[in-house]
Each structure stands twice: as C-alpha cells, then as structure tokens.
C-alpha cells in the first residue's frame with residue numbers, strides 16, 4: 001500500500017520514478033557493494049542529478065521547492081534497493097546534515113554547502129556523537145574556542161556516517177565549557193582542513209556498505225563565517241528542530257525496508273514447499289505474515305499522519321518520536337519473522353533477508369534510541385517532568 005490522503009498524483013509519479021532509479025541503478029549492484037563494504041559516491045551524484053536530494057529545499061538553492069512528503073517518499077522508496085545502508089547514508093545528506101544549514105545558515109553557507117549538497121557534488125555528514133556522549137548531546141566535549149576570525153576545534157566524533165568520504169560536516173561543538181546545552185554551537189566544517197584525521201572506519205554488524213568513521217580534530221581552524229546562526233550557543237535549539245527531520249526520515253527508512261522484506265518473504269512462502277504444500281498454506285505462517293502486514297500498516301498510518309501534521313504547520317514532537325520508534329520496532333519484529341520463515345536460508349549472508357534483519361537493528365539506536373524516544377514522548381505528554 002502506498003497511497004494516503006497526503007499524497008497527490010505528483011507524489012505517486014515521484015514514487016514511480018524513484019522506484020525506476022532503485023530498480024535499474026541500485027538494486028542490481030547492492031550485493032556487490034555490501035560485499036565490498038562501500039557503495040560508490042556516484043549514488044549521491046546520480047541522486048542529485050535526478051533532483052532527489054533537494055525535493056523539499058527552496059528552488060533558490062537548487063531544490064525543487066516541494067513539500068516534506070516528497071522528500072520522505074524518496075527516502076521510503078530507497079528502502080526497496082535491498083539494503084539499509086544506502087537509504088541511511090542518503091538520508092544523512094537530505095534530512096540530517098542539511099536542514100539546520102538550510103534553515104539557520106547564512107547565504108554564504110547555503111551557497112557553499114547546501115547548493116552542492118542538493119546537486120550531489122558535495123557529500124555531507126552530521127557529527128554530533130562522541131566517544132563519551134551520544135544520547136546526551138549537551139554532554140559533548142569537542143571544544144571550539146574563538147581565536148581572531150577562526151574557531152579552533154579540538155575533540156573527536158564517533159559513528160559518523162559518510163565520515164570517510166564527506167566533503168563537509170555539520171558539527172556540534174561546545175563553545176562555553178560547563179554550560180551544557182546553552183553552549184552547544186553548530187559549525188559547517190570542511191573535511192580537508194589541517195588537523196582533521198579519520199581515525200578509523202568502523203566494522204559494523206549491518207549497514208555494511210555505508211562508511212562509519214571516528215574523526216579527530218586537533219587545533220582545526222574553522223572560519224568564523226562557518227558558524228550556523230547569528231551567535232554561538234544556538235546549536236541545541238537548532239538541533240532540536242533538525243532532529244525532527246532526522247527522525248521522520250528514520251521512520252520512512254523503516255517503512256520502505258520493511259515493505260521490501262515482507263514482499264520478498266510472501267513470495268518465498270508461496271513458492272517454498274514442505275510436507276507437500278507451500279509453507280504459506282500453513283495457517284501459522286500465513287498468520288505470521290498477516291500480523292506483520294498489519295503492524296506495518298499501523299506504522300505507516302502513524303508516520304503518514306505525522307507527516308500530514310507537519311505539513312499543516314504543527315510541530316508534533318511526541319508523534320514524530322512515536323513514529324520513529326514504532327516504525328523501527330515494527331521493522332525489527334517483521335525482519336525477525338521474515339528470517340524465521342526463510343528457515344536455514346534466512347541465516348545465510350547471501351540471502352537478503354539476513355541483511356534486512358541486521359540492518360533493521362540500527363533503526364532502534366540511530367537518530368535517538370527507543371529509550372530516548374520514550375523520554376521525549378513521556379515529557380511531551382506530561383507523564384514526567
């Protein structure tokens with residue numbers, strides 16, 4: 001099911017054109033890229049060329065001037081490529097490292113980073129997490145100190161998606177030690193500046209064709225003009241806003257990937273025979289799949305309803321966290337059911353269902369863990385202070 005009241009004929013046409021891109025330019029190569037542990041930069045370049053990276057950004061900066069739903073249709077449909085790594089890495093570009101830049105950045109920054117990110121010429125990354133601070137963003141220790149017309153950066157960032165290939169980072173640093181969230185400031189940092197080193201490419205359970213890096217900063221001089229916003233100390237509120245886009249894109253990723261693995265499993269269950277009949281003809285298997293489809297429909301309804309609210313001008317933080325968390329949990333339960341239905345073949349790395357199972361696990365951790373989503377929901381609903 002792909003239709004919903006928020007989607008127009010234009011959205012459906014976009015969905016079909018993303019699906020063509022996925023079927024012809026991504027899916028045939030995904031096994032090879034997953035095996036190599038890296039997908040080519042060309043995926044960003046082609047996505048930009050086809051206009052997919054700026055669907056919701058203003059035309060003035062090279063975008064299409066469309067709505068949020070368009071950009072999420074793109075991310076959801078990417079989930080049909082056969083891995084989670086590409087939708088995640090591309091969503092970093094469209095919904096994680098660029099929203100604050102587009103909303104709060106100067107025209108200088110938009111020209112220099114947003115426009116080439118939309119065209120696919122520059123690849124971006126979002127650098128918030130540190131070795132000792134993930135969920136607690138206000139607890140970051142990377143320090144930026146003003147020195148003349150530059151900020152001097154020292155510290156390190158952990159788990160940075162696109163980190164080994166990014167041209168720029170949207171990075172959070174502490175500009176007022178001890179001030180926690182009051183001192184968080186966002187910068188756009190060119191990765192070729194002196195003092196930046198990619199300390200290691202991390203070896204992960206899943207999302208294997210995306211690159212994930214630890215990045216060190218030693219006396220890196222970032223021009224003052226690369227601060228996002230008018231003053232230091234605004235980064236936490238900018239991030240609180242930007243993270244809503246990141247979380248909605250997380251929900252969209254979960255829906256697309258879950259839909260793909262469910263369709264593949266239904267096909268398998270209908271053609272795989274045991275005891276003289278298709279395994280789908282066992283009521284227990286049919287009901288497992290019916291339950292999975294039901295849960296996916298519920299996750300989709302919640303996510304689409306939340307996107308609709310945002311498009312009505314609401315800022316539904318609790319619902320965004322619910323959609324992100326619920327879609328990720330449904331994706332995980334569904335992937336586990338699917339793997340079970342594939343039996344022993346589901347346990348082989350060569351069978352995409354095992355990749356779907358591994359990739360799904362990150363969705364309950366990245367962009368805010370399930371527990372942090374519950375914290376947000378509990379506070380917003382007045383359950384706790």
Ligand SMILES: Cc1cc2nc3c(=O)[nH]c(=O)nc-3n(C[C@H](O)[C@H](O)[C@H](O)COP(=O)(O)OP(=O)(O)OC[C@H]3O[C@@H](n4cnc5c(N)ncnc54)[C@H](O)[C@@H]3O)c2cc1C
Pocket residue numbers: 092125126127128129132133134135136158159160161162204207212362365366367368369370371372375
């Ligand atoms: C493959 C991958 C890609 C990633 N990409 C990026 C990226 O591009 N950029 C980036 O900045 N980060 C990225 N991350 C980091 C990710 O966002 C963090 O891992 C995540 O936010 C959790 O932070 P943490 O790992 O430090 O866990 P911690 O914050 O240490 O949490 C550990 C556990 O404690 C729980 N916990 C923490 N606080 C509370 C609380 N108050 N109440 C209840 N439970 C709590 C958490 O839910 C979790 O279960 C990525 C991570 C991975 C694995």
